[in-house]
Amino acid sequence: MAGELLRIATAGSVDDGKSTLIGRLLYDSKSIFTDQLEAIERTSASRGDEFADLSLLTDGLRAEREQGITIDVAYRYFSTPERKFIIADSPGHVQYTRNMVTGASTADLAIILIDARKGVLEQTRRHAFLSSLLGIPHLTICVNKMDLVDYSQERFEKIRDEFVAFAGKLNVTDLTFIPLSALRGDNVVDRSEEMAWYDGRPLLRHLEEVYIASDRNLIDARFGVQYVIRPQRSDGLDHRAYAGTVGGGVFAVGDKVVVLPGGFGTTIEKIWGPGGSELDEAFAPMAVSMELADEIDIVRGDMIVRPNNRPHVDRDLDAMVCWFSESGRLQAGSSYLINCGTRQTRVTVAGMNYRLDVNTLHRDETATSLELNEIGRLHLHAQQPLLFDSYRRNRDTGSFILIDEATNATVAAGMITGPVAHDTNVVWQEAKVTREQRSHRGATIWMTGLSGSGKSSLATELERRLVAEGRPAYLLDGDNLRHGLNSDLGFGDDDRRENIRRTAEVAALFADSGAVVLVSLISPFASERERAREIHQAQDLPFYEVFLDTPLDECEARDPKGLYARARAGEITQFTGIDSPYERPEKADIVVTPEDGSPAQNAADILRNLGL
Numbered sequence: 001m002a003g004e005l006l007r008i009a010t011a012g013s014v015d016d017g018k019s020t021l022i023g024r025l026l027y028d029s030k031s032i033f034t035d036q037l038e039a040i041e042r043t044s045a046s047r048g049d050e051f052a053d054l055s056l057l058t059d060g061l062r063a064e065r066e067q068g069i070t071i072d073v074a075y076r077y078f079s080t081p082e083r084k085f086i087i088a089d090s091p092g093h094v095q096y097t098r099n100m101v102t103g104a105s106t107a108d109l110a111i112i113l114i115d116a117r118k119g120v121l122e123q124t125r126r127h128a129f130l131s132s133l134l135g136i137p138h139l140t141i142c143v144n145k146m147d148l149v150d151y152s153q154e155r156f157e158k159i160r161d162e163f164v165a166f167a168g169k170l171n172v173t174d175l176t177f178i179p180l181s182a183l184r185g186d187n188v189v190d191r192s193e194e195m196a197w198y199d200g201r202p203l204l205r206h207l208e209e210v211y212i213a214s215d216r217n218l219i220d221a222r223f224g225v226q227y228v229i230r231p232q233r234s235d236g237l238d239h240r241a242y243a244g245t246v247g248g249g250v251f252a253v254g255d256k257v258v259v260l261p262g263g264f265g266t267t268i269e270k271i272w273g274p275g276g277s278e279l280d281e282a283f284a285p286m287a288v289s290m291e292l293a294d295e296i297d298i299v300r301g302d303m304i305v306r307p308n309n310r311p312h313v314d315r316d317l318d319a320m321v322c323w324f325s326e327s328g329r330l331q332a333g334s335s336y337l338i339n340c341g342t343r344q345t346r347v348t349v350a351g352m353n354y355r356l357d358v359n360t361l362h363r364d365e366t367a368t369s370l371e372l373n374e375i376g377r378l379h380l381h382a383q384q385p386l387l388f389d390s391y392r393r394n395r396d397t398g399s400f401i402l403i404d405e406a407t408n409a410t411v412a413a414g415m416i417t418g419p420v421a422h423d424t425n426v427v428w429q430e431a432k433v434t435r436e437q438r439s440h441r442g443a444t445i446w447m448t449g450l451s452g453s454g455k456s457s458l459a460t461e462l463e464r465r466l467v468a469e470g471r472p473a474y475l476l477d478g479d480n481l482r483h484g485l486n487s488d489l490g491f492g493d494d495d496r497r498e499n500i501r502r503t504a505e506v507a508a509l510f511a512d513s514g515a516v517v518l519v520s521l522i523s524p525f526a527s528e529r530e531r532a533r534e535i536h537q538a539q540d541l542p543f544y545e546v547f548l549d550t551p552l553d554e555c556e557a558r559d560p561k562g563l564y565a566r567a568r569a570g571e572i573t574q575f576t577g578i579d580s581p582y583e584r585p586e587k588a589d590i591v592v593t594p595e596d597g598s599p600a601q602n603a604a605d606i607l608r609n610l611g612l
């Protein structure tokens with residue numbers, strides 16, 4: 001898309017050729033790289049800012065910058081007719097972790113350089129791990145200095161295979177390998193004549209074309225209130241507006257919203273853009289202000305969201321934290337200020353799960369402190385409730401910084417894994433039997449779709465096959481659970497949410513015990529399905545979402561229980577697809593359509609694909 005912005009993070013060691021590569025990209029692309037500052041200055045001036053606000057391009061770091069942290073990251077801007085680019089160039093030495101965490105946290109794509117002569121090194125693994133931890137959606141591995149290995153295809157493929165074997169352990173969704181020579185310009189901007197065997201795109205073309213629009217979170221509408229504005233109007237009435245940045249999803253005039261943590265419901269009356277223009281809708285990452293239909297007491301730090309899609313509101317959170325400070329270490333029991341979204345409150349490090357060795361991915365569960373550049377998984381307890389999502393789901397509402405109250409310096413950045421147990425008087429009872437000691441590894445396969453879409457048929461078939469092969473497997477069917485565990489729940493939105501939550505918790509218990517759990521639940525809300533995934537991921541349990549994408553008219557034609565007919569006749573209300581919503585999964589692990597054949601065929605395909 002023309003004009004679209006691609007944020008790139010680069011990583012490599014000092015002499016992998018990173019600077020040469022960046023120089024080559026800028027030089028060969030003959031891009032407009034000289035006047036970027038001027039452009040930024042113009043934008044800043046039109047916004048009324050006094051000085052050039054570089055964070056216009058690298059926002060997300062604004063908080064850190066305000067807190068006076070010196071980040072050793074150089075930003076370079078360039079553009080081609082296809083796209084604008086920002087490269088965050090973090091030096092490959094001592095402060096690598098901190099620089100990457102701060103410089104790359106908003107990146108769409110990470111470039112990792114490998115010297116073709118040296119192959120995959122410890123620090124290649126470290127950078128790949130950090131990129132995956134930071135949730136950077138696209139990873140591009142540039143195997144550089146190909147000229148020094150005679151442009152050898154064999155050498156390139158060996159490095160590629162070695163990296164792929166390691167990346168399997170990471171959460172990387174899009175991986176691209178490009179053999180190049182930054183020095184000679186092979187495959188940087190123009191295709192290399194020396195490597196005719198490579199049929200992929202040169203680097204710049206890849207950067208121009210990599211598809212990023214679907215990486216944005218368009219589902220979870222989040223608007224953190226930064227300022228309350230009270231414009232003076234001639235009618236003398238109080239028109240309060242709430243200014244902030246859309247942190248996810250889309251908000252439109254007329255949308256029903258709730259304001260958290262209070263939970264009051266209202267409607268969006270007006271949306272104003274940066275220049276004071278009235279808008280119909282706003283989406284991430286736009287900075288706008290909103291007027292609401294009702295007068296509600298809203299303060300900085302509150303969050304406006306959709307009634308059916310809420311973030312966690314919790315005082316306890318579980319997070320991966322990277323410690324930045326050179327003067328001192330993070331210790332269990334210490335307190336800091338936390339900036340999470342537009343909220344600031346005090347947090348205490350209530351516990352440390354483990355410290356992670358980013359080189360080996362080894363977890364040290366005996367650790368109680370973090371030193372410079374170290375990463376740990378912590379339990380933080382906040383004085384005031386925080387409003388957050390998991391980082392995996394939303395990098396904006398899932399991240400935070402910690403500030404030392406005495407020095408006002410930013411000392412750490414964190415990525416939220418999820419909430420933790422509420423009652424601090426209830427402690428987790430560690431089991432004596434470890435997962436490794438059990439004879440089978442569990443997992444959850446979660447079937448979602450309209451009533452009649454084929455969830456139960458597929459789940460039953462999966463269960464039958466697994467048991468026939470001697471695997472422990474168990475079907476959790478929505479209809480059946482509603483006879484017992486969930487018999488107190490109806491079909492209102494809140495009850496469905498609770499239904500999904502309970503089912504997810506039970507599924508995780510079964511999966512932890514070593515069973516493959518087959519869940520068959522309409523589960524109409526994307527946010528609750530994602531929460532089910534989080535419950536599993538927090539315990540390192542595999543979770544696969546299977547979407548039975550059967551069109552409503554087909555489900556209605558099947559109508560095995562006659563429920564659609566009754567819903568159409570008005571005998572049943574709040575029926576999914578008729579007068580109750582179903583939010584289609586955007587990123588299901590597997591999508592099954594009626595064209596895919598019988599439940600038996602689908603079950604066999606799924607088990608094969610998942611390697612179960």
Ligand SMILES: Nc1ncnc2c1ncn2[C@@H]1O[C@H](COP(=O)(O)OS(=O)(=O)O)[C@@H](OP(=O)(O)O)[C@H]1O
Pocket residue numbers: 450451452455456478479482491495496497499500520521522523524561563572573574575576580
């Ligand atoms: N109002 C309404 N809406 C949707 N479904 C209804 C309703 N009333 C009863 N049923 C029957 O209940 C089954 C769905 O229950 P679930 O627990 O899967 O639903 S949900 O996840 O809580 O939305 C669903 O079963 P399936 O057809 O197997 O999906 C229906 O048979």
Ligand SMILES: Nc1ncnc2c1ncn2[C@@H]1O[C@H](COP(=O)(O)OP(=O)(O)O)[C@@H](O)[C@H]1O
Pocket residue numbers: 449450451452453454455456457458520558560594597598599
């Ligand atoms: N793959 C399929 N192709 C054709 N019909 C199917 C398929 N899967 C299920 N069905 C039929 O669709 C109807 C609804 O299936 P069911 O598994 O009960 O759906 P759900 O549990 O989603 O309500 C049943 O009559 C079933 O025989």
